[in-house]
Amino acid sequence: MTNAVETRGLRRTYALDRRAKTGRSEVVALHQLDLEVAEGSVHGLLGPNGAGKTTLCKILATVLLPTEGEVRVFGRDVRTQTRKVRRDIGIVFGGERGLYTRLTARQNLHYWCALYGLRRPAVRARTEQLLERVGLVDRADEKVEGFSRGMKQRLHLARGLAGDPRLLLLDEPTTGMDPVSARDFRSMVDELRREGKTILLTTHDMDEAETVCDVVTLIDGGRVLAAGDPRSIGALVSRHERVEFDFVGPVAETVRDLLDLPGVVGCTSVSPGRHRVETADDDATKAALSLLVDRGATALTTSRPRLEEVYLKLIGDRGMAVR
Amino acid sequence: MALRYSLRVVRYSAQNAVADFAATYTWKSWLFGWLGRMLSQVVFFTLAGRLLGSPSLHRERFVGNSVMTCVVEAMMVVASSAWERRAGTLPLLVSSPAGLFEVFFGRSLQWVVSGTATSFVALLALGPFFGVHWAPAAVPVVVVVLLVTSLGSYCFGLFLSVLVLQATQLRNIVSNVSYLAMMTFCGVQVPVGYWPAPIGWVAECIPITHGLRAMNALAAGGRADMVGQQVLEAALCGVFWVLVAAAAFRLLAERGRRDGSIEYSA
Structure with a gap:
C-alpha cells in the first residue's frame, strides 16, 4: 500500500513577537516529525492543545x-x-467558520465546486450529489446562517468533498455537535473510507478515534509519542485483560483467592467498592469470573486498556495548561 | 485552458458576490436607503461648494461628486475582502486550486455594478437641477466612463484590500481614508492643480482623476478624442493597479505560508 501522506524530519517553528519578552525567539511546533498515513485509511491524530496537530x-x-x-x-x-x-486534498473544519452564511447551501457548494475546476453542468450535478449525500437536499435553498451546528457540519463535509479529494483533512469535525449528529458524521466518514478516500482526523474525542480510525498517532510537543491500531494500542499501558467488579463488604479474602489463581497478575481498587483484576490469559479470566460470581460480586465487566488510558498515561494530566 | 479556468473562477466568484449583495439589500433598501444617501451626499457637497467657492466650478463639483459615488462604492472592496478572513474562508481559498487574485477579483464586483448605477442616477436625475444636461448620444458614453472609473478604482481598492487582509481591524479606516483622499486630491472638490506638484503626480495614477476629466469634458460637450484619451488613461491606471493587486495577492499567500499568518481553525 502506498502512502497518502509521508513526512520525514518535519520541523516547523514560529517566530515569537519580541515584545512578548519570553526570552525565546521562536517556538517549535513540530520537532523532526516522521509520519506515514496509508492510502485508503482513516488516521487519527490525537494530542492536547498546542501539540502540533493543527x-x-x-x-x-x-x-x-x-x-x-x-x-x-x-x-x-x-x-x-x-x-x-x-x-x-479537501479540508473540513469543525465549528461555525469556513462557510458563506449569507448564501444558501446550494450556492456555497456551487461556488466551491467551481473553484475546484468543475464546469457548469458538472458543478450542478456534483452539488446535487453532495447535497443528497449529506442529507441537505430539502434545506438546500435556505441560507446557511439559519442552519443548526449539525447541518453546518454536514455542509462543511460536502464542501470538503467538492473537488472529490483523495485525502480529506478533518480538523476536529465533531466539535460542539450533539451525539446524534456526531454519530451520523462518523458513519459518513466510514462511508468515505469504504470509497477508498484517505482521511486524516484530528480529534480530542477518544471514543471517536476508537470508533472510526484504523490507526492513531499520539503527538505532543511536536513529536510522535505512539502510533498504532486504536484497539491494540492499549498494550502500551498493559498487555493484560481486566476484570472489574463491585464487592460489598470485606474483600481481602476474595482478593487473596484471586491472586492465588494461575495467570492472575494483580488486583487493585479503582474506586470505593470497585476493584480490578488483571489476567494474563483467557483461562485466568474465566477462572477469575467464576470465583467472583461464586463470591457474589456484581457489575462484572472485562476489558482491555482503552485509548483514553494510553493518552492519559503518555500525555499526562496537565489540567488546562498548554505548552 | 488556464485562462478559461481563471475566468470561470472570476465568474463564479462574481455570482457569489451578487448573491451576497441580494442578501444585503432589497430593491427598496437599495433605492431608498443606499441611493438616497448617496444622492444626498452629492447634493450636499455641490451646494456646500456653491456657498464657499466660485460659481464657475459649480458644474465640475456636481460632476465630481456624482462620479465619486461610484468610487466610494468600489472602495467597499477593501472592507468586503476582509470579510473572507473573518468568515474563516481564507485558508480554504488559499488551499484550493484557484488563484487567490481571481477569487478576490470576482468576489466584490457587486460594488462596481451598484456604484455605476448610483453615479448614473445621480448624473442623470440630479444633473438638470445643477445645470448639467446630457444629450441622448452622450448617455452610453457616460455609462462607459463610469464603468471604467469604477472598475479602475475597484482595482486600486483590491490592492489596498491585500494590506487590510493582514490587519482586518483597519478595513473601514483604510477604505474611508482612501476615498476621502481621492475626494480631496483627485479633482472632486478642487482642481488637481490646486495642490503641490508631487500630490498631482500621485493623483495622475488614480483612475478617478482621469475619469473625472473625461466626464467633465463630456458634460461640457468636449471633443470625443479628448474624452477618449482620458478614458484610456483611466483604463491604463486600472490595468496598472490590477497588476499590482495580482502581485500583492501572490505575495500575501506566499508570506502567509511562510509566517503562518493564515489562520486555520474553527
Whole structure:
C-alpha cells in the first residue's frame, strides 16, 4: 500500500513577537516529525492543545510551509508541487467558520465546486450529489446562517468533498455537535473510507478515534509519542485483560483467592467498592469470573486498556495548561 | 485552458458576490436607503461648494461628486475582502486550486455594478437641477466612463484590500481614508492643480482623476478624442493597479505560508 501522506524530519517553528519578552525567539511546533498515513485509511491524530496537530494539518493543506524536512502528499512535495497537491486534498473544519452564511447551501457548494475546476453542468450535478449525500437536499435553498451546528457540519463535509479529494483533512469535525449528529458524521466518514478516500482526523474525542480510525498517532510537543491500531494500542499501558467488579463488604479474602489463581497478575481498587483484576490469559479470566460470581460480586465487566488510558498515561494530566 | 479556468473562477466568484449583495439589500433598501444617501451626499457637497467657492466650478463639483459615488462604492472592496478572513474562508481559498487574485477579483464586483448605477442616477436625475444636461448620444458614453472609473478604482481598492487582509481591524479606516483622499486630491472638490506638484503626480495614477476629466469634458460637450484619451488613461491606471493587486495577492499567500499568518481553525 502506498502512502497518502509521508513526512520525514518535519520541523516547523514560529517566530515569537519580541515584545512578548519570553526570552525565546521562536517556538517549535513540530520537532523532526516522521509520519506515514496509508492510502485508503482513516488516521487519527490525537494530542492536547498546542501539540502540533493543527500545524501539521496546515502544512498538508498547503497554507503553511515546513521550516525543515520533507512532506509529501501522494508522493508530491507540498513545497514545490503545491498546485497538484491542492487538487488532491479537501479540508473540513469543525465549528461555525469556513462557510458563506449569507448564501444558501446550494450556492456555497456551487461556488466551491467551481473553484475546484468543475464546469457548469458538472458543478450542478456534483452539488446535487453532495447535497443528497449529506442529507441537505430539502434545506438546500435556505441560507446557511439559519442552519443548526449539525447541518453546518454536514455542509462543511460536502464542501470538503467538492473537488472529490483523495485525502480529506478533518480538523476536529465533531466539535460542539450533539451525539446524534456526531454519530451520523462518523458513519459518513466510514462511508468515505469504504470509497477508498484517505482521511486524516484530528480529534480530542477518544471514543471517536476508537470508533472510526484504523490507526492513531499520539503527538505532543511536536513529536510522535505512539502510533498504532486504536484497539491494540492499549498494550502500551498493559498487555493484560481486566476484570472489574463491585464487592460489598470485606474483600481481602476474595482478593487473596484471586491472586492465588494461575495467570492472575494483580488486583487493585479503582474506586470505593470497585476493584480490578488483571489476567494474563483467557483461562485466568474465566477462572477469575467464576470465583467472583461464586463470591457474589456484581457489575462484572472485562476489558482491555482503552485509548483514553494510553493518552492519559503518555500525555499526562496537565489540567488546562498548554505548552 | 488556464485562462478559461481563471475566468470561470472570476465568474463564479462574481455570482457569489451578487448573491451576497441580494442578501444585503432589497430593491427598496437599495433605492431608498443606499441611493438616497448617496444622492444626498452629492447634493450636499455641490451646494456646500456653491456657498464657499466660485460659481464657475459649480458644474465640475456636481460632476465630481456624482462620479465619486461610484468610487466610494468600489472602495467597499477593501472592507468586503476582509470579510473572507473573518468568515474563516481564507485558508480554504488559499488551499484550493484557484488563484487567490481571481477569487478576490470576482468576489466584490457587486460594488462596481451598484456604484455605476448610483453615479448614473445621480448624473442623470440630479444633473438638470445643477445645470448639467446630457444629450441622448452622450448617455452610453457616460455609462462607459463610469464603468471604467469604477472598475479602475475597484482595482486600486483590491490592492489596498491585500494590506487590510493582514490587519482586518483597519478595513473601514483604510477604505474611508482612501476615498476621502481621492475626494480631496483627485479633482472632486478642487482642481488637481490646486495642490503641490508631487500630490498631482500621485493623483495622475488614480483612475478617478482621469475619469473625472473625461466626464467633465463630456458634460461640457468636449471633443470625443479628448474624452477618449482620458478614458484610456483611466483604463491604463486600472490595468496598472490590477497588476499590482495580482502581485500583492501572490505575495500575501506566499508570506502567509511562510509566517503562518493564515489562520486555520474553527
